Amino acid sequence: TVADNGVIGMLSGISLQPDNGNAVENDIMINNLTLFNAGGVEQPFSQAYSNQQLTVLGNVSFENLNVAPLPSSYNVVVEQKGFEIDGEFTNITWTEIANSSGFIDGIIDWNVNLGLFVTGSETYRLRLTNYEGGDIICSSETDFNPDSDCGIQFNLSIDILSPNLLSFELYKRATGEGDINSDDNWRIVNDDSWATPKLQQDFRFSVSDVPIPPESAVLHVWVEYDHDLNSNGLPEASEYIQIPTTNTGVSENASFMGMYNDMANSGLKGVVSVWVECYDLAGNSVDGGGPGFDNDYVTYVS
Secondary structure, X not given: OEOOOOOEOOOOOOOOOOOOOOOOOOOEEEEEEEEEOOOOOEEOOOOEEEOOEEEEEEEEEEOOOOOOOOHHHOEEEEEEEEEEEEOOEEEEXXXXXXXXXXXXXXXXXXXXXXXXXXXXXXXXXXXXXXXOOOOEOOOOOOOOOOOOOOOEEEEEXXXXXXXXXXXXXXXXXXXXXXXXXXXXXXXXXXOOOEOOOOOOEEEEEEEEOOOOOOOOOEEEEEEHHHHOOOOOOOOOHHXXXXXXXXXXXXXXXXXXXXXXXXXXXXXXXXXEEXXXXXXXXXXXXXXXXXXXXXXXXXXXXX
16 A cells, blocks of 8 residues: 555554454344244234234344344344324334343244233234344345334234134935035034944034134044054044035134045944034134044044
8 A cells, every 4th residue: 555645554453353243343133034823824914813822933143144143132022003192193102012032043933922811903013122232223025114113013913712613413314415505404413423324424513703713624533443543442643534624604603514434334333533623813723622532522423
């Protein structure tokens, strides 16, 4: 290098080695954030559905570096949007709902509880706080649309009511005979009821929920002389088969229909164990039983 007066100089400097990252000032940001409701279904930021429980996945890193800040150096918070009247003006407020210290290796895997009595539609945001090693910068991912505080907002409809399974029914006639939409051709099946085995056993069940019932459901079936693989006479979780269903309408009560084969029990007085699995938009599960005689929804004799 040559100075203005012609003096030739040698470059020199001081090398600084920070504890984390490779810069004197390390700005941090949130990346790859995703929301999941109570049923484990990913939710969009524009309109999410869940009960009071949300799972947040993502990561925190230094800007342009694949290095995470120390967990003790920052906090992650969830805040609820509100409004405050100040004379002629309406101001936006943010109330902290949940707070967590940083995450090991910057990997966010956080089950957030929004509170026991929350309901309805609200707007929340997730952001970083209490970081002093540099700036908190906004994510460049377009889906996040961060606000002036680099908070990532999401709209959430909260449903705390679980679906209710009303009944399980079998079709009295052979498949294709009679009017399948007539209630007279169906019978409710309870524990210890008897039913004739069929190659095509048509079934239906109804589920109620407000404001919107589940869109889909699965019936788990165990036919004793077909699925009892170890011949111990007990329905075990791995022995049930899953039967898909068709939603026959959308209303306060949703009706699901399907068909399975329980003919293997014919002449042997075997039993059939069934239970129902379905979730509403918020991830609330129906109380439709589970594997085993003590847990299933219905056990009938065929």
